[in-house]
Amino acid sequence: MMVLNRRSLENLKKLVPGRGRNVTKEEQMRVFVRIKPLPEEEDLLKPKTIRIRNDNALIFDPKQDETPFFFHGVKQNPRDISKRQHKSIKYDFHRVFGPQSSNEDIYNESTKDLLDKLLCGYNCSVFVYGATGAGKTFTMLGNEMNYGITYLTMKDLYEKVNEQQNSKKFEIYVSYLEVYNEMVYDLLVSDKKPLFLRECGNTTSVAGITIKMVNNVDELIEMLRKGNDNRTQHPTDANAESSRSHALFQVYIQMTFKHTDQVKMAKLSMVDLAGSERASSNKGMRFKEGSNINKSLLALGNCINNLSDGLRHIPYRDSKLTRLLKDSLGGNCKTLMISCVSPALSSYEDTHNTLKYASRAMKIKSNLKENVMSINHPPSHYTKLISGLEDENQLLKKKYEEVIKAKAPIPPDNLEDLKSTLESLFTGKIKKHNEILRLESTQKKTELRIFLKKNLIERFSSFNVKNLDEMTSELNRINQAIQQFQGRMASLNAQLNILWDEAIASNNELNLFIKKLEENNVKQFLDVDIVRLNSEVIIEEQATLLEHRNEIGMILDSNLHISHELITMLAEKSNEYYTLLDALKKSTEDMKKNHNNITKSFLGGLKAVSWDFSPGNQCKIKRDAYFNLNELSIENLRTCTKPEFSKPIKLEECMSPLQIVEDKLEQITLQPESNKMDTSPDSNSDETVVISAQAESLNNTFVLKQNLDLTSVKRSATTTTPHRSKPPIDTRCLTKSITKPTIQRKRLVLNNHKTGLTNKKVNQENMPLIMAATRTLADPILTKAVTKTRNNSNNILTAKSVNTRITSQDTCNKTINVKNQKPTLTMRQRNWL
Numbered sequence: 001m002m003v004l005n006r007r008s009l010e011n012l013k014k015l016v017p018g019r020g021r022n023v024t025k026e027e028q029m030r031v032f033v034r035i036k037p038l039p040e041e042e043d044l045l046k047p048k049t050i051r052i053r054n055d056n057a058l059i060f061d062p063k064q065d066e067t068p069f070f071f072h073g074v075k076q077n078p079r080d081i082s083k084r085q086h087k088s089i090k091y092d093f094h095r096v097f098g099p100q101s102s103n104e105d106i107y108n109e110s111t112k113d114l115l116d117k118l119l120c121g122y123n124c125s126v127f128v129y130g131a132t133g134a135g136k137t138f139t140m141l142g143n144e145m146n147y148g149i150t151y152l153t154m155k156d157l158y159e160k161v162n163e164q165q166n167s168k169k170f171e172i173y174v175s176y177l178e179v180y181n182e183m184v185y186d187l188l189v190s191d192k193k194p195l196f197l198r199e200c201g202n203t204t205s206v207a208g209i210t211i212k213m214v215n216n217v218d219e220l221i222e223m224l225r226k227g228n229d230n231r232t233q234h235p236t237d238a239n240a241e242s243s244r245s246h247a248l249f250q251v252y253i254q255m256t257f258k259h260t261d262q263v264k265m266a267k268l269s270m271v272d273l274a275g276s277e278r279a280s281s282n283k284g285m286r287f288k289e290g291s292n293i294n295k296s297l298l299a300l301g302n303c304i305n306n307l308s309d310g311l312r313h314i315p316y317r318d319s320k321l322t323r324l325l326k327d328s329l330g331g332n333c334k335t336l337m338i339s340c341v342s343p344a345l346s347s348y349e350d351t352h353n354t355l356k357y358a359s360r361a362m363k364i365k366s367n368l369k370e371n372v373m374s375i376n377h378p379p380s381h382y383t384k385l386i387s388g389l390e391d392e393n394q395l396l397k398k399k400y401e402e403v404i405k406a407k408a409p410i411p412p413d414n415l416e417d418l419k420s421t422l423e424s425l426f427t428g429k430i431k432k433h434n435e436i437l438r439l440e441s442t443q444k445k446t447e448l449r450i451f452l453k454k455n456l457i458e459r460f461s462s463f464n465v466k467n468l469d470e471m472t473s474e475l476n477r478i479n480q481a482i483q484q485f486q487g488r489m490a491s492l493n494a495q496l497n498i499l500w501d502e503a504i505a506s507n508n509e510l511n512l513f514i515k516k517l518e519e520n521n522v523k524q525f526l527d528v529d530i531v532r533l534n535s536e537v538i539i540e541e542q543a544t545l546l547e548h549r550n551e552i553g554m555i556l557d558s559n560l561h562i563s564h565e566l567i568t569m570l571a572e573k574s575n576e577y578y579t580l581l582d583a584l585k586k587s588t589e590d591m592k593k594n595h596n597n598i599t600k601s602f603l604g605g606l607k608a609v610s611w612d613f614s615p616g617n618q619c620k621i622k623r624d625a626y627f628n629l630n631e632l633s634i635e636n637l638r639t640c641t642k643p644e645f646s647k648p649i650k651l652e653e654c655m656s657p658l659q660i661v662e663d664k665l666e667q668i669t670l671q672p673e674s675n676k677m678d679t680s681p682d683s684n685s686d687e688t689v690v691i692s693a694q695a696e697s698l699n700n701t702f703v704l705k706q707n708l709d710l711t712s713v714k715r716s717a718t719t720t721t722p723h724r725s726k727p728p729i730d731t732r733c734l735t736k737s738i739t740k741p742t743i744q745r746k747r748l749v750l751n752n753h754k755t756g757l758t759n760k761k762v763n764q765e766n767m768p769l770i771m772a773a774t775r776t777l778a779d780p781i782l783t784k785a786v787t788k789t790r791n792n793s794n795n796i797l798t799a800k801s802v803n804t805r806i807t808s809q810d811t812c813n814k815t816i817n818v819k820n821q822k823p824t825l826t827m828r829q830r831n832w833l
């Protein structure tokens with residue numbers, strides 16, 4: 001037995017019909033009525049709703065007097081139970097079969113003729129219609145004693161096929177399906193799965209239906225038996241073996257004429273409909289089945305009505321049944337309908353309805369066409385045909401691809417699981433990023449605090465401290481704080497290192513997961529989630545950055561506030577000293593000028609500060625330091641590149657405050673008179689102080705800074721004795737406008753005959769002496785009459801009659817501020833450091 005694809009059969013049907021052979025004939029639907037026998041008692045005692053008038057007519061609901069009946073030879077009084085007017089409706093049919101008619105009688109007078117038509121290449125259909133229990137299945141299938149018309153038809157078909165074997169080659173295929181609860185099932189397979197219907201021109205095909213080739217009648221009967229076994233049957237009120245589905249048994253015959261190579265194809269459909277039923281006591285599943293049966297039979301009734309009225313619109317699409325019977329009812333098909341009725345009074349309504357529909361079906365006409373294909377064509381015909389088919393094939397392929405592309409992709413079953421995995425991976429990423437940024441923020445704040453502490457020491461070292469011991473504990477406290485911060489920096493770096501490794505690992509895991517989603521074509525379903533989660537990462541990062549900047553801003557703001565207070569205090573004192581000097585007639589012209597500049601600068605405020613970020617400018621360094629504090633490694637997190645962790649300030653750059661102060665003094669060395677290289681006009685004087693003002697002073701914006709220094713001693717360009725090299729103290733300032741007077745002393749040469757210190761390093765012993773000398777030098781009050789001569793070229797101020805002489809080799813931008821001890825300035829302690 002061979003199983004063929006239905007599509008190949010359909011394709012065969014599409015072949016060009018033979019020229020002039022497909023003549024269309026209009027045919028009336030042939031309708032037969034079969035009256036079911038009643039049980040003997042009922043048959044004799046009860047009146048019946050049908051009286052057969054002749055072979056082609058019957059009377060429905062005949063008058064009682066016209067139907068006397070006898071029981072045991074005694075005429076019975078007619079009993080009109082319903083006491084109603086009898087309808088006595090006459091119906092004409094192609095044939096009326098009485099209760100005594102056997103299945104064979106029916107076959108011989110109805111279906112047998114169809115076989116000849118079928119073997120001539122016409123499609124034929126037989127369907128049985130009627131109420132439940134009216135005898136449809138009995139007619140169609142029968143039993144072992146009384147074979148149904150399907151069996152008889154098949155038997156005869158093979159007999160005829162065998163008769164014609166010499167002239168024709170036959171191929172016979174069968175399919176068997178049922179429509180149950182508006183679903184189509186294949187009855188030739190035991191695994192029942194619903195099948196889909198496909199419209200193809202005027203015919204409806206069933207996708208995936210089994211079509212089996214049969215070689216003899218036994219195989220065919222076996223197919224039928226197998227299908228019947230699979231059919232849905234349940235007992236109902238009206239029928240103990242009620243068929244709850246519509247069954248469609250189809251036989252496809254392909255006949256090839258051996259002499260002419262002509263091919264004819266025909267299809268025979270045997271349809272056993274489920275019976276219509278009244279809303280009875282059936283409940284649950286039976287009730288649902290009944291509703292669906294009635295629904296499809298109603299649709300069939302509507303189609304019959306429209307077809308009989310000659311209407312153009314036939315509502316075939318209203319049910320699966322009518323879609324399947326489309327070409328059997330009104331198309332290219334010789335159709336035969338056997339209406340089964342019961343004459344029992346209890347079936348009065350059902351019988352009447354069946355007869356009405358059967359009568360209407362009589363009016364249905366179909367257009368019969370021979371399905372003939374000729375293969376006697378010239379070769380050019382086939383070339384054309386093949387090229388046409390190839391074109392069509394290409395077109396269909398293209399359309400198919402378009403449909404596939406346009407077809408909405410189907411989300412995977414485990415989409416929710418994938419979504420939750422994605423969420424948890426992103427949550428991990430957000431957590432790690434947050435931890436890194438917060439730690440980095442702490443690191444930056446610590447760095448800033450170290451810087452500010454250092455700044456504090458520098459600021460302190462600007463002062464001329466009488467007794468270093470007094471400040472030692474304070475300085476040590478600051479030193480300890482710096483060391484603590486440095487320790488914290490080292491630990492933060494270690495933690496950051498670990499966190500970064502974890503973040504990179506978790507990011508790799510996430511990327512791998514997304515890549516797999518992409519490979520499995522699932523990413524498209526999670527794209528929206530990925531965008532949302534990425535936004536959440538960015539939002540979290542930006543929130544942490546904002547918080548960090550706020551904190552840095554607060555620290556800087558406090559520092560600014562303190563600096564402001566300090567400047568204000570210094571200005572007050574400067575003013576106080578100047579006023580005192582002026583009153584004592586000790587003020588010089590230069591002092592007066594400086595005082596005026598200070599006052600002006602105070603009024604000018606920030607406007608007086610020019611921000612020069614050109615390369616090489618110190619301000620650039622300040623700006624970098626400032627902006628760097630405000631940044632976190634967000635960009636690195638995005639690209640997943642581990643940054644170099646902020647290098648903690650080296651210990652040597654954070655020397656103890658005491659060390660710094662000492663170091664500054666240490667830089668001052670004594671030099672023999674002979675080594676001096678002063679070229680000033682007063683170079684003959686043995687006690688000369690070369691005081692140089694900062695070159696940038698008056699013209700640039702550091703007026704404030706410079707003038708706040710009570711005395712600025714500029715190192716002379718001509719004094720070049722090099723001293724041990726030591727990196728300059730970092731003079732980074734947070735904001736230029738509040739830059740404190742900076743002290744940068746390098747390689748100073750101090751000549752002092754009176755002190756007797758020559759070329760000596762400052763140490764613990766000689767430091768008080770050096771300090772005193774420095775103070776004397778720096779304090780204009782204490783210095784002897786200072787005379788100034790301005791050197792036009794390098795802006796050097798020379799002081800005469802001073803015992804001490806200080807020269808510097810660097811004239812660029814390094815200044816020495818030596819402050820007067822009096823009055824002592826006090827700085828407010830702040831907790832924020």
Ligand SMILES: Nc1ncnc2c1ncn2[C@@H]1O[C@H](COP(=O)(O)OP(=O)(O)OP(=O)(O)O)[C@@H](O)[C@H]1O
Pocket residue numbers: 035036037099130131132133134135136137138139239241242243244273274275276340
């Ligand atoms: N012409 C007949 N001669 C003898 N018995 C009959 C005849 N018609 C029907 N019967 C019997 O009546 C009963 C019901 O018949 P059948 O099952 O064929 O009805 P049906 O119309 O197919 O009902 P359903 O639509 O519920 O399947 C069966 O037991 C069957 O044997």
